[in-house]
Amino acid sequence: MAPPAQSQRSPSPSQPSGKGEVSDLKMQLRQLAGSRAPGTDDSKRELFKKAISYMTIGIDVSSLFSEMVMCSATSDIVLKKMCYLYVGNYAKYNPDLALLTINFLQKDCKDEDPMIRGLALRSLCSLRVANLVEYLVGPLGLGLKDGNSYVRTVATMGVLKLYHISAATCIDADFPATLKHLMLNDPDAQVVANCLSALQEIWSLEASTSEEASREREALLSKPIIYCLLNRIKEFSEWAQCIVLELVAKYVPSDGNEIFDMMNLLEDRLQHANGAVVLATIKLFLQLTLSMTDVHQQVYERIKAPLLTLVSSGSSEQSYAVLSHLHLLVMRAPILFSSDYKHFYCQYNEPFYVKKLKLEMLTAVANESNTYEIVTELCEYAANVDIPIARESIRAVGKIALQQYDVNAIVDRLLQFLEMEKDYVTAETLVLVKDLLRKYPQWSHDCIAVVGNISSKNVQEPKAKAALIWMLGEYAQDMQDAPYILESLIDNWDDEHSAEVRLHLLTAVMKCFLRRPPETQKALGAALAAGLADFHQDVHDRALFYYRLLQHNVSVAERVVNPPKQAVSVFADTQSSEIKDRIFDEFNSLSVVYQTPSYMFIDKEHRGPFAFSEELENLSIGVESANVASAQRVEANDKDLLLSTSEKEETRGPSSNGSAYSAPSYDSSSASLIASQAPSELIPSNQSLQAHAPQASLAIDDLLGLGLPVAPNPAPSPPPLTLNAKAVLEPNAFQQKWRQLPISVSQEYSINPQGVAALTTPQALLQHMQGHFIHCIASGGQAPNFKFFFFAQKAEESSTFLVECIINSSSCKVQIKIKADDQSTSQAFSDLFQSALSKFGMP
Template identity: 60%
Template sequence: MNSEKKGELSELKASLRQFAGSRAPGSTEAKRELFKKVISYMTIGIDVSGLFTEMIMGSGATSDLVLKKMCYLYLCSYAASNSELALLTINFLQKDCQDEDPMIRGLALRSLCSLRVKNLVEYLLGPLKTAIRDSNPYVRTMAAMGILKLYYLAPASCNEGEFVPALKRLLMNDPDPQVVANAVCALQEIFDKEAESGSGPNVNGKDWLLSKEVIYTLLNRIRDFSEWAQCIILALAAEYVPQEPDEIFDIMNLLEDRLQHANSAVVLATTKVFLHLTMSMADVHQQVYERIKAPLLTLISTGSPELAYAVLSHLHLLVTRAPMLFAADYKHFYCRFSDPSYVKKLKLEMLTAVANEANTYDIVTELSEYAANVDVVIARESVRAVGQIALQSYDVNGIVDRLLQFLDMDTDYITAETLVLVKDLLRKYPEWAESCVAVIGGVSHTAVSEQPAKAALVWMLGEYGQDVPDAPYVLESIVENWAEEESETVRLEILTAVAKLFFKRALECHRLLGRVLKLGTEDGNQDVHDRALLYYRLLQQGADVAQKVINPEKRAVNEFAETQSSEAKDRIFDEFNTLSVVYRQPSFQFMAKEQPKAGASSEEDPATPTGVLQGGGDFAHQELLSGAEKEEVAAPPPTASNGAETYSAPNVLDIMSGPPANGNAASVSGDPFATSTGAPVADNAPSSSGGGAGGLDDLLGGFGGQSTSQPQPPPPAPALQLVPRPTLDAGTFQRKWGQLPVGQAVEDSFAPAALAKLTTPQALLRHMASNSIACMASGGNAPTFRFFFYAQNADASGFFLVELIVNTAKGTASTKVKAEQAHLVEPFVQMYRTALQSF
């Protein structure tokens, strides 16, 4: 701090002392100006802790509420970092807690509980006990939240002081709705915290909060609460499990008018209650969909763009679960000119989702208009939407014509998107090849610059090149630019397309195939190199063998891979009315708790599982790694013997000059698939230093060679020991779950005593953790709960991943086990089942 600021603070301190005990006319306004200046200095980061005594003196001698508020803000800002100064505030704040003005009493109590100094906890207990019985509801409101602050500061003192029973009395009996709402919020946090830690007198407190008596008490008064409080109570009601069907209808009738509320959060929270209560009643659940349709569509039309996006995200989730829900209301999802791009994009997804036989023509017509949109992103998305509808088998005839008309627009990005979609369309509907290829043949490859579109065009030229007269020559001109092609995907497609076309038009593609194989084996990308080498090896084995692998009989693709599994959608549905729906991810993926590093010491209770996250998610269908990194092997590429003259040879194998590994020259007869007559190369043949065909043979270890070694029986399963407290982060779990196959699936049954414990799933998590099996995620609602566990081998050589689905109504437990070491699956399953059955 410079000398100028120090001088200002000295003057400010003297002024505060001057007006400290003054009650003269105008002194209150002067104190306000001084206090404002102190708060402004504090806001910009200047240390004004030296004015602590003067601030207390200045506000202690006045009953002005504005001065009190500024003083309380100052005290709370500096008390946590300086416990000695905080001690000076106790008498001042305790005195204000007994003030005649209830606003001052409430503000003083809030400030007293916000000091966050453990040494001062004993001074909070008396004012809190008094405030809970205060006649003014504002003071009781502050007391409810003050108990929660006390719990986070000193849980033992909170429990010993009988504050939790006091909160329960406020919840059940207090006439003021805001006091009840704060009591609900405080109790919910306390019960969740103790359930997570697995200790404390209120570890099963959530069961009381979700009891029929409490839920009915809150719902009967829901109209009296603020919108914020209504959302909290509705979220609590969504977790309630009715014991009788009549309760479901009672709650729905009670909340019927909440669907017409002006606040969107209340409407969505009520929708969640209706959907979750009727999950086990299929007919009623369908009627609920019909009932919630009108309120949600109204929110889209009348709300802000941000609100429309949030509601559309929830509608999209509902449509994926019940596709016919909004089929007749598709016009609500037409894009308006004033809609921002993010809303338009989501509306296009909705139009794709609601398309069926009855509305496909109208939807595709509307989407075709969007293809001319000046917004490039929306134009692309509209073309993709048309293609997605075509893949859903709705009126394919008209949609194909629409897609092909997009090529006439002569727009680069529209042409690129159309080519990719036509490729997918031909994979599913080969019968449309004649119409599509006739148009695709007129597309110039020089006008296609985007890599996915270029790869799609090359694929079609290879797959249907017999119907395109210029296909070999188009591919030849593309091969000319091999060195400039940056995408390995396009180079792989070129390899495959030329190889396929060779079997259909051999004379025209003979030299082209030889050239492409040579370029491929010399390519720096390992995938391209390996595929070219594979094709070369297959051609050595003969025409029939090569054709079966490279150019097999076409089969229509009935189903394309979903971007998200139904299991993941179910998990997101469990978190309805949260950000999980907007992000389209279970909450654990963007709220994952930080895991301790392997080998690091942990202060946690060993019985407490690390990384327990509610909600869960689909580990197998999220962003997984594409696979293990390939080892970079510098394989010696084949070299040509006479440069360009090599391509004039009639035999495709002649492009790989140099004798094969067996020392015999390849045949140069008219048969383009003639191979050497020598013996096959052994698996352990040495590498050829010349880099010719022999070098290629050696790289694969002798393609076609026979191994004389006999298969060895698997070793016996060793004894298994687990790490007591395994550590694994959520991202690694997700990746491993997607990569590993299911090692074993088992079914078990739960005893009635065990099912009774499952009313609190945390009990199972603690039990499994005590058996060295930790929980990564858990979620679900009665009667179905889902858990993901993991364990680690004691020598840290691998992990075991487990999915457990428990149905409390049937008393069954279904388990899938995946392991990095397959031979340890059986002993682990035995250990796991023993732990599960002892629960």
């Protein structure tokens, strides 16, 4: 122990201003630098400690650099470590001074103590100074061959650091090859794991410029490497296991046996106390079994218990991370969890973010058999003192009601909420009752009776007020006081701050007027006058619109404002299923916690080693989107997928025509008739058309595969086309080309049923096409729709063909789109492609 006297003072450095203390320190260090007196090391330790403590609290102590380096000529390892830490922190900003340290670090790299060799090597690589890389290569090379595993683990990470300082130096020294060798052969598991991490990073960064690197990156997923790692899985530390499992999850096994072998091997990982290991294993199991429905379901059953145990065993932060994943699974397959609903009950001391997830799960798993219990439980929370949770619970009850289980009883409960006379409960309930009435107009009688008793003075929240006003307008017939309540609300027009409420007020008073003109006339006049004078543009416009409409013709106004409505059958889901599938593909990552696909929150340069290819192959990892049209919509939605914006424009052109044809009978008034069904706002008619048009048309367009300008000039007599058997194309390059090139051939034809029969998995076709020198870069889908991206290169030049191919196995139809560097040969290639495809499945 070395508890020097000063330690009494050091623990709470009272945030010194810096300057004076630093120059003091400098003086003292200088005095000690040359001293060989006994006890010098202890005093040095104290001074170093001080310097580092200043560094921690953000005081710039870089001016001590030379003194620190001078003092570090010592055999005391603790001192050395402190010095390394200091140097590592400041070298980047003082490259000239950093040069001073090279000498002693290099010397230490040859020390006989492996600890010192490792430490020195680590510090050397952490300097992050570009013009010093020449000094790194030698020690790193030695470090990778060191007999001590500690030094090798440090060296493997050192290679990665070097790569980030100077990629060229790292590649030129052929370090990646050395790492690959170590990864397959080193006896120490941590060295292997570090090699894997480093190689994943290096090759995926290199892949954008080098085809070799992208091949190497793919090779990490090859059978020998995967097996080599899996066979040693238990030697790895729990953290390294996570890295390996994450890699294996991307491997595509060749057959079912392989899948079962892997699952049997890793089964016991599900009992690991470390949640990260368990989740990585679960991801692997889920990915492996995507195409095996029965087994996939068994996997769900198997992972339930371990997940629940993890949720309740760790700290609340850890359990949140696990619970987010459980939430994802529950949302995907609520039926499989419907008997486990009690696990999703909230505990009073859980943080809000946990409770919220649980409420969502409770909503999802509700079905005929458990709705009564779940709603009873939710009603307890609604009465709770925890207001945010009470609100969420009421919303949850409403959502369950909209799912159509036991509506009768739920409506009763909601109405009881209104009797609780708590403002926030009333507010949330009103919003829900409104939604319920839109779906189940048959309940209006019961609801309106209760809602009519609510004093509008007790409702302050804009959303709730808007809901109440909507009901007043919609059910003006059944509510005795409706005109008078509206009138009093209009009297307070100026005090109403929410534009949403004022908009609703206008619409409601219009509806009321059309039903009960004599009683409402005065209120309507006042509302229109107030609306016209309103400073809010939308309110003003709507008032003016109503005014003109009434002026024009009252019966038209009736048709616009108060048309007969159909009950809403399904409320739009906030998140598309494509987005959800993407999040599922990114299981065991932040995407699940944020409930957002990674491309929306991670910068491009930080998307993990395989993220990019995942993006390209968003289908190939086994998205369950059964229909291709929807899969294509994802692409249209995503900002940087295969279709470029210009191309989207192109597809949209003909399509908006199409939708104009599909809805020819709507004149503008009837269009707004549809729009007015949305109770929240009167959407201008053209806007609603716009909202629907591109989506629908895109789907239609893509399904037909027509309507796109086909490149005109198929050469009359194309020269015979031969393809390069060893064509390579980096996914990045593929994406870029796909974006740049126009479509030169777009065709649809049938393939023979034998071919379709052979298409049990996409892999079969891939191999077949490869035999014809047409290579697949991405594939996916499930019966009956499969989608592939192929590419091929001409044998004699580097001209490339890109193909998007969609096969419907039930109709035996194929759609292809071809893009080519050299458009004159694209027709020839198309013929070649078709003939290759037609041979698929033939004996």
